[in-house]
Amino acid sequence: MRTAVVPQAIRDWLSKPKALLIDGKWVAAQSGKTFEVHDPATGEVIAHVAEGDKADIDLAVKAARRAFESGPWARMTPSERGRIIHRIGDLILQHADELASIEALDNGKPKAVAKAADVTLAADMFHYMSGWATKIEGKYINISALAAPGMQFASMVRPEPVGVVGQIIPWNFPLLMAAWKLAPALTTGCTVVLKVAEETPLSALRLGELILEAGVPAGVVNIIAGFGETAGAALAGHPDVDKVAFTGSTEVGRLIVQAASRDLKKVSLELGGKSPNIILKDADLSQAIPGATAAIFFNHGQCCNAGSRLFVHKSIFEEVVEGIAKEAAKIKIGHGLDDGVDMGPLVSQVQYDRVTEFLASGEQEGARAVCGGKGLGGKGYFVPPTILVDTNPGMKVVREEIFGPVLVAAPFDDADDTLIAEANNTIYGLAAGIWGKDGGETQRIANRLKAGSIWINCYHVFDAALPFGGYKQSGWGREMGQAVLANYLEQKAITTRIG
Numbered sequence: 001m002r003t004a005v006v007p008q009a010i011r012d013w014l015s016k017p018k019a020l021l022i023d024g025k026w027v028a029a030q031s032g033k034t035f036e037v038h039d040p041a042t043g044e045v046i047a048h049v050a051e052g053d054k055a056d057i058d059l060a061v062k063a064a065r066r067a068f069e070s071g072p073w074a075r076m077t078p079s080e081r082g083r084i085i086h087r088i089g090d091l092i093l094q095h096a097d098e099l100a101s102i103e104a105l106d107n108g109k110p111k112a113v114a115k116a117a118d119v120t121l122a123a124d125m126f127h128y129m130s131g132w133a134t135k136i137e138g139k140y141i142n143i144s145a146l147a148a149p150g151m152q153f154a155s156m157v158r159p160e161p162v163g164v165v166g167q168i169i170p171w172n173f174p175l176l177m178a179a180w181k182l183a184p185a186l187t188t189g190c191t192v193v194l195k196v197a198e199e200t201p202l203s204a205l206r207l208g209e210l211i212l213e214a215g216v217p218a219g220v221v222n223i224i225a226g227f228g229e230t231a232g233a234a235l236a237g238h239p240d241v242d243k244v245a246f247t248g249s250t251e252v253g254r255l256i257v258q259a260a261s262r263d264l265k266k267v268s269l270e271l272g273g274k275s276p277n278i279i280l281k282d283a284d285l286s287q288a289i290p291g292a293t294a295a296i297f298f299n300h301g302q303c304c305n306a307g308s309r310l311f312v313h314k315s316i317f318e319e320v321v322e323g324i325a326k327e328a329a330k331i332k333i334g335h336g337l338d339d340g341v342d343m344g345p346l347v348s349q350v351q352y353d354r355v356t357e358f359l360a361s362g363e364q365e366g367a368r369a370v371c372g373g374k375g376l377g378g379k380g381y382f383v384p385p386t387i388l389v390d391t392n393p394g395m396k397v398v399r400e401e402i403f404g405p406v407l408v409a410a411p412f413d414d415a416d417d418t419l420i421a422e423a424n425n426t427i428y429g430l431a432a433g434i435w436g437k438d439g440g441e442t443q444r445i446a447n448r449l450k451a452g453s454i455w456i457n458c459y460h461v462f463d464a465a466l467p468f469g470g471y472k473q474s475g476w477g478r479e480m481g482q483a484v485l486a487n488y489l490e491q492k493a494i495t496t497r498i499g
């Protein structure tokens, strides 16, 4: 893969030291250490970033605590807070091109996709959440207080910010995941220490600059780049963090819960998936085929909600698989900064090894690759779109989350209990897709699937107003929508004796 032309403005920005945001200032790590960030399309080093660890997390948590307990943020009205959060969204849109370039270079995704999806949705998350700042309401309750006969009380329930929040995010949508986490925490009046993924720290660091420009007071948002086992673990177990919000793998989710359990911090988790995508026999294949292609191959399959298990009615199985393979053949693979590229590399050597090991295991267990099936090798971490057939439910490629451009496809007889049982036969429950013309049938299936998001005749439709999160081992709590506010609020019941 040739080196793409990196815009001059991005080169200038990258050439400046990449520090940690603590208490409103950009600072080097206490240890003085930095780590390399790579362009996944070439493997070349694009930046050196300060490597935060426990000492930096301690400083950031102290700053966040101070900002939460005193200072301008603690005194700010919801209206002022909302306006600042809205301004962050505006600044993201003003810097859309630049942010999309950074994302393409750091994560590998095509710049056009980063601009249309990641950047647009990140800005919208701040815009949408800014409106909630003035709409978080409590309750007045007429209580009966049976154990206090003859007395009268007035009770209210006051929502309050949970406090200092530790947020840990992954590398697949670096800017968007930062937005999903930061926007609701700020809306509710919390303060934050955000630990970004070591593979892709750059767009969140640029976002940190925009957050300061928007007028967020010092210490309210602290951003630490660093590794999971050091900075991440220190944050998840920090005694002065009130709540941990995590997005990432189910395995690390378990470690987060263990770390947070020592002092019973509040925890919300958005974890892995192995989502079923069902094509019924009456589906409009002109929609379902491209839809199923995007469901798995969007973002190179590096989506927790990817439609990675395809179930197709047996009467149209061959036609659909062939159709998806044809669509896959049209996907142009290349550097995310090059025009016309549809699919970039996987994010890292680690992910490349992981996905290609899954491909080898599929082959060993008897699955057949209709297209793709092997990593491209050479420079960069490219794996082509792959469809595996002749699978069975016991295979590793069918059971486990691959987090790469690998679809497993199986035929079904009738949309009966067996299909539902098979679709639900997973430890995960994040998303599902259903394609069909009979509205009653698609609804009935939707009602029986155990997943947090169901898309009928569409896929990957995200909106800041819609809750997103998982059943089963896909997580705890919801991101986005009104629902996410609960992650960051305590409910205080205040009772006054009035007679």
Ligand code: ADP
Binding pocket: 168, 169, 170, 171, 195, 196, 197, 198, 226, 227, 228, 229, 231, 232, 233, 234, 236, 247, 248, 249, 250, 252, 253, 255, 256
């Ligand atoms: P992925 O599988 O998508 O790489 P991970 O779950 O490994 O996702 O990582 C998601 C985030 O969790 C990253 O920011 C990573 O640094 C962090 N992380 C990894 N291990 C730990 C850990 N033991 N404690 C806290 N955070 C961790």
